Every structure is written in C-alpha cells, then in structure tokens.
Amino acid sequence: MATLSDIFPTSPEAMARNGWDAPDIILVTGDAFIDAPSMGIAVIARVLAADGFKVAVLAQPDPEKASDFTKLGEPRLFWGVSAGSVDSMVANYTASKKRRRNDDYTPGGINDRRPDRACIVYTNRIRRYFKNTVPVLLGGIEASLRRISHYDFWDNRVRRSILFDAKADYLLYGMAESSILAFARALKHKESPDAIPGLCLIARQIPENYLSLPSFEEVSEDKKSFLSMFHTFYENSDPMTARGLAQAHGDRFLIQNPPFPHTEEKELDAMHALPFTRSLHPDDAVKGEVRALETIRHSITTHYGCYGECNFCAIAVHQGRRVRSRSLASIVKEAESLTQRSDFKGIISDAGGPTANMYGFECRKKMEKGSCRDKRCLFPEVCPSLKPDHSLQKKLLKELRSLKGVRKVFVASGVRYDLLLADKKSGPGYLEELVGHHVSGQMKVAPEHICPHVLSRMGKPGTETLERFRDLFFTQTHKAGKPQFLTYYFIAAHPGCTEEDMKKLGVYARDTLKLTPEQVQIFTPTPSTWSAAMYWTETDPWTGEKLFVEKDGGRKKRQKDLVVQASSNGVKQRDQAMRSQKKSTKTAPMPAPAHRKKARKGHESI
Numbered sequence: 251m252a253t254l255s256d257i258f259p260t261s262p263e264a265m266a267r268n269g270w271d272a273p274d275i276i277l278v279t280g281d282a283f284i285d286a287p288s289m290g291i292a293v294i295a296r297v298l299a300a301d302g303f304k305v306a307v308l309a310q311p312d313p314e315k316a317s318d319f320t321k322l323g324e325p326r327l328f329w330g331v332s333a334g335s336v337d338s339m340v341a342n343y344t345a346s347k348k349r350r351r352n353d354d355y356t357p358g359g360i361n362d363r364r365p366d367r368a369c370i371v372y373t374n375r376i377r378r379y380f381k382n383t384v385p386v387l388l389g390g391i392e393a394s395l396r397r398i399s400h401y402d403f404w405d406n407r408v409r410r411s412i413l414f415d416a417k418a419d420y421l422l423y424g425m426a427e428s429s430i431l432a433f434a435r436a437l438k439h440k441e442s443p444d445a446i447p448g449l450c451l452i453a454r455q456i457p458e459n460y461l462s463l464p465s466f467e468e469v470s471e472d473k474k475s476f477l478s479m480f481h482t483f484y485e486n487s488d489p490m491t492a493r494g495l496a497q498a499h500g501d502r503f504l505i506q507n508p509p510f511p512h513t514e515e516k517e518l519d520a521m522h523a524l525p526f527t528r529s530l531h532p533d534d535a536v537k538g539e540v541r542a543l544e545t546i547r548h549s550i551t552t553h554y555g556c557y558g559e560c561n562f563c564a565i566a567v568h569q570g571r572r573v574r575s576r577s578l579a580s581i582v583k584e585a586e587s588l589t590q591r592s593d594f595k596g597i598i599s600d601a602g603g604p605t606a607n608m609y610g611f612e613c614r615k616k617m618e619k620g621s622c623r624d625k626r627c628l629f630p631e632v633c634p635s636l637k638p639d640h641s642l643q644k645k646l647l648k649e650l651r652s653l654k655g656v657r658k659v660f661v662a663s664g665v666r667y668d669l670l671l672a673d674k675k676s677g678p679g680y681l682e683e684l685v686g687h688h689v690s691g692q693m694k695v696a697p698e699h700i701c702p703h704v705l706s707r708m709g710k711p712g713t714e715t716l717e718r719f720r721d722l723f724f725t726q727t728h729k730a731g732k733p734q735f736l737t738y739y740f741i742a743a744h745p746g747c748t749e750e751d752m753k754k755l756g757v758y759a760r761d762t763l764k765l766t767p768e769q770v771q772i773f774t775p776t777p778s779t780w781s782a783a784m785y786w787t788e789t790d791p792w793t794g795e796k797l798f799v800e801k802d803g804g805r806k807k808r809q810k811d812l813v814v815q816a817s818s819n820g821v822k823q824r825d826q827a828m829r830s831q832k833k834s835t836k837t838a839p840m841p842a843p844a845h846r847k848k849a850r851k852g853h854e855s856i
Contacts, residue, residue: 253532254285258295258307260533262321265306273306274298275434276325278376279390280334280341280368281355281542283309283531287522287584288546290390290425291332296524297427303327303434309534310356310363311372319375324383327437329376330430331418332390333368335542337777339404342366345743345772346803347404354545357530358538366404369393373416385419387433388412394423394568397450397506398483398497399466400777401476401786408470408786411497411504413452421450425554425569427521429510447489448510453503456496460505461486465498473787480783481791488571490620512574518554519580528591547593549600549662550584552576552646556604557613557627557636558666560698561709561780562744562773565604571621573608578646582653589655596656601647601688602663607670607680610642629709632672640673640680647683661688664696664739667719668711678722685726689734693723696739699747700758707746707784707797717762737769742809743800744773745784752809756816766817772806 259265260283265273275298279291286292295305306325311318334341334355341364342350353361365371373386396412413421420443422429429448436443444451456462463482464475479497486492487509495506513521528547530540553575556565581601588594603609613627613636627633650659661684670677684693697716698708705712720736727734738759742752759767775782783791788799800806 254283254527254529255532257299258283258285258305258531259322260307260309260531265322268304270304270306272304272323273325274304274327274438275330276306276308276322277330277332278308278311278319278372279332280310280338280364280372282357282534282537282540283307284355284540284543284546285527285529285531286543286546287524287526288549288551290335292526293427293521294330294389294430296526297431297521298434300524301431301434303438307531309531311375312363313365313371313375316375316379320379324380326384327434328385328387329373329383330387330389331369331372331376331393331416332388333372333392334364334390337392337395338364338366338368339402340774340776343404345774346807352541354541357534357540359541367415369396369412369418370416373418377417385437386416388416388418388421389423389426389430391564391568393421395564395776395778397421397423398463398495398504398778399469399476399479399499401775401782402777403775403782403785408466408476410466410499411450413450413504414499414502419451422448423450423506423568424448424509425513426510428513428517432510445507446510447507449507451505452499453505454501456503457494457505460494460496463495463497467498467500473789477783477787477789477791480778480780483778484567484780485623487567488621491623509570512555512570512572514574515577518574518576522551522576522580522584545599548588548591548598550581550588550598551603552581552601552609552643553603556608557616558605558608559626559629559709561707561784562741562776562782564776564779567778569604571627572616573603573612575610575612578642578649581646582649585650585653585656585659589653594655596658598650598656598659600662601650601659602661604663605666605669606661606663607638607640607643607665609646611637611639613637626709628666628668629711630706631711632668636672638669638673638677640670640676644676644680644683647688651687659688660690662690662694664694667695668715671715671718671722678726681722682726682729685723685732685734686730689732692735692737694737694739695719698739698741699744699751700755701747701751704744704747704751707790708741708744708781713758713762720763738763738765738767740767740770740813741773742770742813743806745781745788745799746790746797747773747800747809748798749805749809749812752812753816756813759813760817766814768814770810770813772810 255264298305306322350361356363402409432446433443464479469476469479489509489511492508497504555570555573559566698710700713775785
C-alpha cells in the first residue's frame with residue numbers, strides 16, 4: 251500500500267520511488283502536511299492527484315535554506331503557494347502584536363517555521379532559485395483575503411494586492427477545490443487560464459464589462475475611496491451576481507474574475523470520498539506531534555459557507571455567503587470509515603461547520619438568484635425568506651450516534667442561537683438533541699457584546715435572543731439531568747466600543763449571566779472584513795458616521811480587563827453580602843449558588 255511519502259513526495263528519493271523525473275505541480279505550504287479533508291492544502295493535493303496530476307509538497311520550507319526549495323527541482327506546470335490554514339500574520343502575532351510562542355500547525359508546537367507574510371516570502375525564494383520558472387499560483391486564506399488593496403493591521407497602512415507584493419503570476423481566491431482543477435487542466439493543455447472564474451492576475455488593460463475600483467494609490471490616501479472600493483468588492487462576491495473587478499496599481503491592473511460557481515452537494519460528497527489518511531505526512535511526523543491533528547483527526551465537516559456575515563469574520567468573504575451541505579449519506583459513510591480506524595476510540599470530536607446549525611437548509615431565493623445586496627440573512631434579525639429548518643441535522647445526529655462503533659458524537663462548532671430560536675418547529679427539538687447527546691459539558695455561543703451600538707457594528711443580534719436561548723438551554727439541561735454549561739465568547743475593542751461599553755458588558759455578565767467571563771479576546775482587524783474597514787477609516791461604512799476606534803494597545807487590553815473586573819467585583823460584593831447575612835442571622839446559611847464555581851471559569855451552570 252502506497253504511503254503518503256509516495257503519494258505526495260517531499261524528497262528526491264520519494265520521487266525516484268515513483269519513477270518521476272519531475273512533478274507536475276509543487277505545493278508549498280506554511281503548515282505541516284496533514285492529509286485530512288478539513289485541511290485546505292490536503293484537499294487541493296487530493297483533488298489534483300485524483301485527476302491524474304503528479305503532486306509534490308514542500309511543507310514549511312526554511313526560507314534560509316536554498317535546498318528546501320530546490321530539492322524537488324522545477325514542476326512541469328506550476329507552483330502552488332499557500333501560507334497555510336491561517337493568515338501568517340494572524341498565526342504569528344496576537345492582537346497586541348506580540349509574537350505567538352505556539353503554532354498548532356507546526357510539529358512540536360513551537361512557532362518557528364512559518365515566516366511573516368509567508369506567500370510573499372515563499373514566492374520570493376522560488377523566483378530567486380528558478381529564474382525562468384513556470385507560473386506561481388497563490389491560494390489559501392492569506393492570498394484570498396489580500397487579493398485587492400487591503401488594510402494591514404501589522405503595518406498600519408493599506409497594502410497593495412498580494413499579487414503585486416509577492417510578484418506571483420496568478421491567484422485563486424475562495425475555496426478553490428474546483429478552480430484549481432480548471433487551472434491545472436488549462437496549463438496541461440497549453441491553454442490560457444486567464445478567463446477562469448475565481449482567478450486574479452495582473453494585466454495592462456481592463457477586460458470589457460469589468461468594474462473599475464478606485465486605484466491602490468487613491469485608497470491608500472483617501473479613506474472614503476477605501477470604503478467605496480470595499481463596498482463594490484463585497485457586493486461582487488456572489489458567483490450568481492458578481493461582475494469582474496479591476497484595480498489600478500500604478501500603470502498595471504489587478505484583474506479579479508467573477509467567483510467560481512459554488513461546489514455543490516455531489517461534488518462535495520466526491521471530494522470527501524477521496525482517500526484521506528487523516529494522518530501527518532511521515533516527513534513531518536519525525537519532527538514532532540502537530541496539535542491541530544488531534545482536533546481534526548476524528549471530526550467531520552458537514553457543510554461550508556456561512557450566512558451569518560459577522561463583520562469581523564473572514565468566513566463569508568473566503569467560503570462564501572451561501573451554505574453548501576453534504577448529503578446525509580456521504581457524512582454517514584465518512585463516520586463509518588472512522589470506525590474502521592485503529593486509532594478511533596468511538597468518539598467523533600465534531601460534526602459541524604463554520605457554524606454547527608446551518609446544515610441542511612438555505613434560502614431558496616438565494617439559491618436561484620444569488621445573495622441579496624440590500625439585506626442580510628441573520629442581521630438585524632433572521633430573514634423570513636431563510637426559513638431555518640433543523641430537522642435534517644437532527645436526523646443526521648441520530649444516525650451518526652446509532653452507528654456501530656460510535657460511542658459519542660460531539661457538536662463542538664459554535665451554535666447561532668438566534669437561528670435556532672427562529673425555527674419554532676424543529677429548533678427546540680434540535681437543542682434537546684444537542685443537550686441530551688452531543689454537548690461535551692459545555693456549549694459554545696458567541697454573543698460578542700451586549701451594547702446595541704456595538705452589536706450593530708459587529709452584525710450580531712441583541713441580548714433578547716441570547717436570554718431566550720439561555721432560558722431554553724437551562725430548561726433542556728434540567729430536563730436531561732446533566733450539569734452542562736454555556737461558554738460565552740466576547741470581543742473587546744471592536745470599532746465603536748468604549749471602556750464604558752466594556753464595563754456595561756461586565757455588569758451584564760455579573761447580573762444576568764451570573765459569571766465572570768474569561769473568553770474575551772481583543773479585536774484583530776483581519777484583512778478584507780467590514781470591521782477592518784471600520785478600524786482603518788474610523789467610519790461606519792453604511793451611515794458615514796464617525797466611530798470611536800481604540801488603537802492604543804494598552805487601552806485595548808484595559809477594555810478586556812474591565813469586563814472581567816466589573817463582573818468579578820460584583821461576585822465579591824455578593825459574597826461579602828452573603829457573609830454579612832450569615833453573621834446577622836441565626837438561621838442556617840444559604841448554600842452557595844450552584845453556578846459559582848464554574849462561573850469563575852467563564853461558564854454558566856444550571
């Protein structure tokens with residue numbers, strides 16, 4: 251049986267065993283190579299290999315070692331370059347711009363293998379060692395989110411399209427599992443790939459009927475032009491309605507073709523049926539364990555895309571605003587294959603997607619005509635055209651846990667509680683299903699904040715739905731007789747958020763949620779998101795209203811600390827009042843609230 255070393259060679263010796271004198275394609279990635287369906291580079295490699303292409307891999311090559319880039323020679327068709335599963339600047343730095351010590355995608359876990367701006371560095375090295383090389387194609391989330399002029403938090407300025415900075419030839423944006431095949435086939439048959447949907451390139455002229463964006467020079471100097479550019483960019487991201495875009499950079503143009511049509515159920519099922527080993531490439535395995543593998547080894551992706559469109563999140567920009575679900579049969583078959591693995595202990599660690607409860611339904615209007623330009627699916631409230639229906643996911647979970655060899659199926663992905671509440675027919679039953687069988691002690695929800703003006707800039711629902719969901723969750727957990735908890739995720743220092751707002755959040759956590767939150771993160775402006783545009787321009791993109799934006803690192807941290815202080819002070823005051831009551835009465839003391847111990851860990855108990 252062929253090993254990963256033979257299927258995807260990383261050394262001349264492995265290529266020799268295959269009888270290859272050269273690969274067709276060399277994929278370069280900032281991650282260790284994990285052959286799993288939730289890893290983008292593995293999906294690309296498997297899809298290409300299934301189509302007959304010879305694919306070699308350079309995982310985390312050392313930019314200081316020429317041999318790391320030259321050992322496989324030059325590919326026949328193209329180089330495919332990705333920073334990995336995470337933008338390299340996000341992977342390498344915290345929201346406070348401090349260097350991260352750990353990297354879940356690196357053997358041994360030490361963050362010392364992924365260079366800053368990895369796409370640029372890797373392409374630079376290829377160009378250095380192969381002067382007249384075949385095309386270099388950029389892909390992955392770093393390239394996808396930086397394909398047009400974009401605000402870069404780490405440089406605190408607008409940067410050019412990454413195609414210009416990397417000096418690559420082409421870029422595929424989005425998920426690219428289908429567009430990469432079209433690209434590879436075009437080069438194989440010596441055809442031009444320039445018109446492939448989902449492709450970006452550099453040209454001297456603008457194609458006919460393409461929209462012209464404000465130039466890089468304009469948007470880097472004028473924030474109103476930047477917002478105008480971003481509106482047009484975002485409005486032209488749906489495959490059914492988008493037009494091609496062009497943006498001048500000096501005397502040349504970035505050309506963005508309309509998006510590639512979404513991969514549908516049949517294609518997704520075929521993709522997940524590919525023979526992924528769910529293991530680390532042997533050449534990476536000798537360097538140490540990779541933490542990410544333990545998270546994804548026994549997990550199942552049920553769907554792609556998100557109609558939540560949170561303004562700070564990159565998923566809608568990268569995966570798309572339309573949810574595409576796999577068939578129930580395909581998912582069950584994947585689960586059955588897990589039960590045949592020697593390392594499977596009966597636990598599926600997650601069955602979900604970007605948001606767990608978006609599986610199995612979509613807006614019929616969106617599927618026929620594309621995403622609406624004048625409204626969103628979930629904000630400011632769930633659109634009546636969406637008609638959420640959790641019944642198919644309920645059926646899926648029941649089938650998964652009934653499989654022989656499966657002891658437990660967890661839903662570890664986050665849940666949109668407003669979506670669940672909008673489904674009055676199946677939503678309560680779905681929550682009952684989760685609470686009774688699929689929660690690993692705690693369920694993750696992400697209200698992010700509680701102040702209306704902050705929530706509106708985030709694109710998140712108000713506290714009314716959060717409190718309704720919390721009450722329903724408590725009812726169901728009490729009925730199930732399980733001491734389960736809610737974990738709340740919050741964001742500090744989002745555009746529009748002040749210190750006073752964080753104090754209010756702390757008081758709300760204390761008085762309403764009965765906890766001291768610990769899952770509070772400082773906002774990071776991710777390239778090509780609405781929130782990053784707000785951060786840079788200090789303007790509400792829809793109203794033109796000027797926004798307060800905290801940009802001082804110390805005061806950002808203070809915002810985070812304030813929510814904890816405000817809530818924990820309340821806990822102390824409550825405890826002091828209880829002690830005073832004990833001293834002033836002769837009655838037996840009241841028992842401590844059941845939630846107190848867990849609350850200090852950021853959870854809420856029944």
